[in-house]
Amino acid sequence: MPSYKSLITLIAGLAMALSAQAQNYPSKPIKMIIPFPPGGATDIVGRIVAEALSKELGQPVVVDNRSGGGGGIGAMAIARAAPDGYTLGIATVGTHATNPACNPKGGYDAVQDFAPVSNLARTPNVLTMFPGVPAKNYQELQALLKKNPGKVRYATGGTCGVHHLNGALFSSLTGTDIVHVPYRGSGPALTDVLGGHVELFFDSLPGSLTHIQSNRLRPIAVAWDKRLDSLPNVPTFAELGLKPINDAVWYGLVAPAKTPDDIVRKLNAASLRVLALPDVKERIVQSGSEPAGTTPAEFGAEIKAALERMKNTVKTQGISFDPSGS
Numbered sequence: 037m038p039s040y041k042s043l044i045t046l047i048a049g050l051a052m053a054l055s056a057q058a059q060n061y062p063s064k065p066i067k068m069i070i071p072f073p074p075g076g077a078t079d080i081v082g083r084i085v086a087e088a089l090s091k092e093l094g095q096p097v098v099v100d101n102r103s104g105g106g107g108g109i110g111a112m113a114i115a116r117a118a119p120d121g122y123t124l125g126i127a128t129v130g131t132h133a134t135n136p137a138c139n140p141k142g143g144y145d146a147v148q149d150f151a152p153v154s155n156l157a158r159t160p161n162v163l164t165m166f167p168g169v170p171a172k173n174y175q176e177l178q179a180l181l182k183k184n185p186g187k188v189r190y191a192t193g194g195t196c197g198v199h200h201l202n203g204a205l206f207s208s209l210t211g212t213d214i215v216h217v218p219y220r221g222s223g224p225a226l227t228d229v230l231g232g233h234v235e236l237f238f239d240s241l242p243g244s245l246t247h248i249q250s251n252r253l254r255p256i257a258v259a260w261d262k263r264l265d266s267l268p269n270v271p272t273f274a275e276l277g278l279k280p281i282n283d284a285v286w287y288g289l290v291a292p293a294k295t296p297d298d299i300v301r302k303l304n305a306a307s308l309r310v311l312a313l314p315d316v317k318e319r320i321v322q323s324g325s326e327p328a329g330t331t332p333a334e335f336g337a338e339i340k341a342a343l344e345r346m347k348n349t350v351k352t353q354g355i356s357f358d359p360s361g362s
Contacts, residue, residue, distance in 0.1 A: 058298030065096040069125040071110020073103040077242045080323045081157045081287040082126045088310035107131035108142045115149035119292040121299040127290045129198045132339050137346035138196035152335040153289040154307040155328040160241040161259035166232050181212035189215045190236035193222035199238035202281050204353040209278050242324030288335050
């Protein structure tokens with residue numbers, strides 16, 4: 037059995053090895069897992085940051101899209117990776133709040149299995165309507181819904197996604213009865229709303245903005261802390277008395293749990309530097325998002341708060357997980 041002195045020596049040696057690892061980090065390419073398909077808002081933000089971090093860290097940051105299960109497959113891959121700083125991932129409200137709130141047996145713990153690095157960007161949500169619906173604003177829409185309970189539908193990118201939960205909250209807060217129509221992604225949902233097959237659409241702004249600007253979608257409300265410069269005549273949910281729906285979505289950088297603190301701090305510092313670069317800021321803004329940048333502790337608190345909100349929504353609205361993924 038090792039002596040007390042030998043244990044101290046062993047611990048000191050491990051500490052020195054970890055310190056040396058952090059000082060030399062990174063010494064090889066880094067993989068960034070994005071838990072959604074290419075082309076969406078998560079992928080866009082992740083790729084902008086990955087490209088900038090490659091230059092900042094002096095090693096390639098290679099994107100690996102692992103879609104499926106509402107982001108759960110990619111999230112599990114991040115959680116199960118070696119905690120050495122060479123596998124990172126993008127966390128979203130979907131992967132770290134709505135998905136685990138709806139499906140607590142999904143294979144990972146949104147808090148315990150990850151080391152938060154930084155929130156990278158925030159994006160407004162938006163409620164839009166097919167222009168053929170006979171309502172021009174929130175007040176007229178609410179009157180229409182009151183007169184037609186159970187007849188007006190809202191499309192989202194899937195069951196138990198953040199937009200599904202926002203729709204359920206909207207129905208509850210407004211005392212109306214709207215019917216959820218889930219799709220396998222926001223793209224197919226958008227197509228059907230543009231075609232007039234579904235009346236309402238809850239989505240993140242980047243996917244809908246061009247269609248709003250071309251009058252193919254009518255905006256009703258946005259989830260943001262103030263009115264958007266791009267949509268100055270569209271009220272926030274908070275202005276309409278619907279504050280519980282007024283939370284934006286976010287995209288953050290995480291590592292597997294037990295990644296050394298020195299590496300997490302190095303990644304955080306690098307993330308903050310790239311988010312401050314004018315070209316990175318411009319590209320994120322043009323995508324419809326806003327650069328964030330937080331400490332690991334701040335981002336960890338944000339994840340916990342979002343998870344608790346979504347757990348409460350799932351419980352109060354009686355929402356259950358749909359294993360079909362529809």
